[in-house]
Amino acid sequence: MTDSGWAIYKRLLTYVKPHWRAFALAVVGFTIYAASSTALAELMKRLIDGIQNPDAAFRIFLPLFVVIMFSARGLGTFLSTYFMAYVGRYVVHTLRCDVFAHMMHLPGVFFDHHSSGHLVSRVTYHVEQVAGAATKSVTILLREGLFVIGLLGYLLWTNWLLTLLFLTVTPLIALVVSYVSKRFRRISKRIQHSMGDVTHVASEALSGHRVVRTHGAEGYEMQRFARVSEENRRQSMKEAMTKAISSPIILMLVAISMAVLVWLAMAPALLEDMTPGEFVAFITAAALMIKPVRQLTEINSEIQKGIAAATELFGLLDEPAERDDGKVAPQRLQGEVVLNNVHFRYAHEQPNVLHGINLRVAAGEMVAVVGRSGSGKSTLVSLLPRFYSPTEGTITIDGTDIRDYQLKPLRQQIALVSQQVTLFNTTIADNIAYGVDNADPQAIKAAAQAAYAHEFVEKLPDGYQTLVGDNGVMLSGGQRQRLAIARAIFKDAPILILDEATSALDTESERYIQRALETVCKGRTTLVIAHRLSTIERADRIVVMEQGRIIEEGNHAALLEYEGAYAALHQLQFQEERV
Secondary structure, three states: OOHHHHHHHHHHHOOOHHHHHHHHHHHHHHHHHHHHHHHHHHHHHHHHHHHHOOOHHHHHHHHHHHHHHHHHHHHHHHHHHHHHHHHHHHHHHHHHHHHHHHHOOOOHHHHHOOOHHHHHHHHHHHHHHHHHHHHHHHHHHHHHHHHHHHHHHHHHHHOHHHHHHHHHHHHHHHHHHHHHHHHHHHHHHHHHHHHHHHHHHHHHHHHOHHHHHHOOOHHHHHHHHHHHHHHHHHHHHHHHHHHHHHHHHHHHHHHHHHHHHHHHHOOHHHHHHOOHHHHHHHHHHHHHOHHHHHHHHHHHHHHHHHHHHHHHHHHHHOOOOOOOOOOEOOOOOOOOEEEEEEEEOOOOOOOOOEEEEEEEEOOOOEEEEEEOOOOOHHHHHHOOOOOOOOOEEEEEEOOEEHHHEOHHHHHHOEEEEOOOOOOOOOEHHHHHOOOOOOOOHHHHHHHHHHOOOHHHHHOOOOHHHOEOOHHHOOOOHHHHHHHHHHHHHHHOOOEEEEEOOOOOOOHHHHHHHHHHHHHHOOOOEEEEEOOOHHHHOOOOEEEEEEOOEEEEEEOHHHHHHHOOHHHHHHHHHHHHHHO
């Protein structure tokens, strides 16, 4: 194992530390198993010597020895197997929870550069690979390793000179294992990456099954899945080939040394110094070593897979979390928002998406942000909850830089309804009161009524306890949108962001929602991104964006009179609606 491999494995073993008592019991079990298994060679010695010189005590001792030896072996097997499984599953559980918890706190930029399929693969497949290294590998390593140490000790005690000759093959075995380890690690990384591709392609095709079917792309998706699955198969076969070749080579080296050992042991000079029982015991102990040596070489692949997976997982755990240097924990904010010369780009090598944005939103004011697609509207509002941080400039809420606020309390002050509605596969009540334990059913119902969702919820088989399915698949687009708005109303935050919040609604539902929003927006600072300009005519102020810049600002009537970009957009939509 390389230095980096040892470093990763030692870090992995820190997860074992809290369960050291169970681990110690497992080691006791391994020791008992190794000692009782080694005793088999001594049993052969006593049996052969006893047959030559039988007596009454021998007849009692031998059966008793057999019973004690196998009872001890059974006890050792139980202790080692159960307690190593106990430790291993706790390691996997803790590591999986740590990885998931860390992902919950990673910045938005991280998720922009990693597919959900690869991230899910790390929490599932990668962690199970670590389980192999943490349980199965350590079990075999300790059990068979202690067995080999016990056998070597017995061989040295029986005939040290022959044992040293037997060990001359050890450097050759070490060379083979070293080469194979590096190859296993390299292949394991490729397998894990290809497994992420399999998860990614499968999740994309399954979640977008309607788009796939309407475009008749089943064949295309099947080919895409077959390609990534074939890559996974090829890498797995390379691993199988390495494993299939390395084990016989090591066994052949052990067999050659065994043959030389037997030939030397049968030399007349050596036979004179050993009893027949000692000779048989020596050969038995040497022969018993073949199985544990074979198992020790075979677990190398598991260890390398575990190290490769742990490298990926620890790499993820070492990713810097969202910066949260804020010291101020706001109670309920008034909601005055000021953007001062804000510039933003998604990465250093990419151009700016926002250019010198200056905007002041008074507490309780409703400001609509409009513009063509790609003008930077959604990016602008994503800066308020600090999903991203400005490249230049500052954003303040109630006169305090948002970077000075603690992240969680800041986000509690902001309710967001986006175009892409996310519903969780739980009840409607839990979706409305998301993140709140034991929420008041009356408050949930009031929020649903305010969002005009109560009417359709009442008609569902289980009312507010109806499961919505995967991302609300059991509901229409308009119903999902209304539940998202109900969730924002329930949150009762002083700042409300509506990013195309009415885009999925039909005209009648939209009319209801407009009435609801008029009530909800009272006393709240509201930023509305809207494609349909008819929905934001009552806004206190309308901001028009173009290519990341604010080009116009004013109320509906003033902007129409100005006959600029807003008037052109309004005229275009008016013509489309008439057509």
